[in-house]
Structure formats: structure tokens, C-alpha cells
Amino acid sequence: MPPGSSGLKADTFIKRECCKHTTLSKKTKKDFHMRNRLCEVLGIQKPIMQGPMSWVSTAPLAAAVCEAGGFGVLCTAAATPDFIEQQVRLMKEKTDRPFAVNMGLHPAFLPEEYFQAVLDILKREKVAAVHLDTLCDATMRLDESFARHFFDQWKEAGIKIIAKVFTVEDALTAQRAGADVIIAKGWEGGGHTTMQTTMVQIPQMADVITVPLVASGGIADGRGMAAALIMGADGIEMGTAFLAAEETDIHPRAKQAVLQAKDFSTVEIGSSCNMPCRQLRNALTDTVEKLEQGLSYEEAGSKVMELTTNSLRLAMKEGEVSQHGAVMAGQIVGMVKSIRPAGEIIDSVLEQCRYLLDTAPAVSLR
Structure with a gap:
């Protein structure tokens, strides 16, 4: 029920209803935590994920995000098993914190032989999670039996499953198949796009799924994160915001x-x-x-x-x-204005988000 309907002030409503799964704590600028159920599922301190980007999300960036308390993701879309193993081992040299390997959940990208080769690497190297991109073909919906075939094997290996979707139908399908986290990517995002905006998707998915929900697309600062939490997300995924990070190994x-x-x-x-x-x-x-x-x-x-x-x-x-x-x-x-360390990007987003949620204007709707 909106604030105006209940007579609640906006700040009270935000804190009581929209962010009830999130606990904020700030000790120093360097030690800033925002704990919630997404953090608990993934074993992280801060509910910010780094989106997988081809030729961008390699070990230096992903490890820096992990070391800053967020969740780093290696983008290995269509990469050879040897390259994936190399990147995973490089990650483990740089961080002992949990991270994910990104894969395309599409028949063209997951032939059985390839899947088994990568699964062996993930099990052997004890990778925490797989980050699955279902946005490879705008005309297809996620098939539950197809998803279960892979999900069951990942889960048996103790690997968490993060599924990126762009419809409520696909979110529910992924959840039934066993996804531990759902990412809703909006049309604003870079790379593979969707048909609806983040603001449209998040409330609708938050109403029907029970696993942690992550908002992706069009978020680059604490204002976007606060909005995502208010709409029902448990965290955010940022990609573009990290393109100019110091650790991003691009030209x-x-x-x-x-x-x-x-x-x-x-x-x-x-x-x-x-x-x-x-x-x-x-x-x-x-x-x-x-x-x-x-x-x-x-x-x-x-x-x-x-x-x-x-x-x-x-x-x-x-x-x-x-x-x-x-x-x-x-x-x-257009909001990316300077080259900064990944950790600084994460902390600035969290600090601004915390400030906004703590000082939400007490506006009554009459």
C-alpha cells in the first residue's frame, strides 16, 4: 500500500516496507556494510554485483570487486574451457572471496560436452556460483526442463545459481528450476537488451518471486540503488559503472x-x-x-x-x-566521469544509498 493510502510518511514507509530485508551499518568510510538476504546467499558484505561484460569482466576487475566486499563475475561467454580455468585460477590468486563464472543459458552456448568440461572446472576449483545469461535470444522464453537439466547438476555440486532474466514468466521458470538469485535486467542496460525498463520489471518480479532479486540496468550511483531497494530489489548489478574502473583491463x-x-x-x-x-x-x-x-x-x-x-x-x-x-x-x-578504483565506486554508491534511505524526505501525500 502506498504511503498516501496509509497515512505514513514517505521515509517511514521506505524503511518499514521496502527495505525490511536490509541492515545498514557504517563504522568508517572503509568499513561500510549493507547486509541482507542477498549477502547471506552469496556470502558477501555488500549487495552489489559486477555485471559480466565480454573482454571487460576478467580477473583483475572481478577480483577487485570481490575484495571491496561486492560480488565479482568473470565473463567467459563462449570461451574455451582452458581460458575459463586460467581466469578462475587467476581470480583465486587475487582473492579468497566468492565469485561467479558467467555462462549463456542457451542451446547454442551450452552443448553437453562443453557444459561438462566447464562443470568439472567449477567443481575442481570450488567456484561459488554460476551467473547465467538467458538474454541471448529475444524471441525465446526460458524452458524449464532445459534449465533443470543444468541447474540440477550445478546444485548437486554445491554451486549457487544466479539467473538473469527479462520477463516475470522467465523469473518464475528460473525459480522453479532452482535458481538461488534472480537478476532482472532492464532495457536501459548495456549489451544484450530487454523489452522493459528496470522500473517496470522490479516491482512486478518482487511481487511474485521469493528468492533474492537483483536490479540491473540504468544504475550507476546510490540514487539508483536506493530506488531499486525501494521497489523491492535486494541488491543491484552494475556493468557500465565499472567500465572505467582502474582495474578494468581494456584499451x-x-x-x-x-x-x-x-x-x-x-x-x-x-x-x-x-x-x-x-x-x-x-x-x-x-x-x-x-x-x-x-x-x-x-x-x-x-x-x-x-x-x-x-x-x-x-x-x-x-x-x-x-x-x-x-x-x-x-x-x-553519461554518469561515468572519471577513472576510479572499483572499491571506491562501490563504497560511493553504498554511502549515497545509505544517506538517501536515512534522510528520505518526510513528504505526506494528501
């Missing part, structure tokens, strides 16, 4: 492209391939837009795939950000 020109971006610098392309993605506008996106506007999706799809193959690597590793490369970023990219 300097890619970081500069992020720092120079503004609020309207991103564009969504790739619908013709059923894989719409949000990225910084450049010559590549202009070409793809023209193709998708001038041809049928069937005709455009193959051409778009050809143009965009290796575009992420070109931008992130070779610094080709203007013509043929792709810098995936969300709509909040």
Missing part, C-alpha cells in the same frame, strides 16, 4: 570513449539477429541501423552478424572505437 581509447559519452550516446542495434544490443554510437552502429531499416530482418540478419563479429574485441583490446569496434554500454554511461 585506453575504449575507456576514453566511455568517459566522453553523454546521455544520448548509446543506441540499440541487432534486432534483425534476435540479439538486440545497446552500445556506443559510431560508424558501425550507423551502418547496422541503415541495414535494419532498409532490408527485411532475414536479409539484414546475416549482414549484421558479419559486420559485428569480433567488434567487441576490436574495441576493447585494440582500441578501434570509431569505425568497426563495439563499446557496449548502458544509458547511464
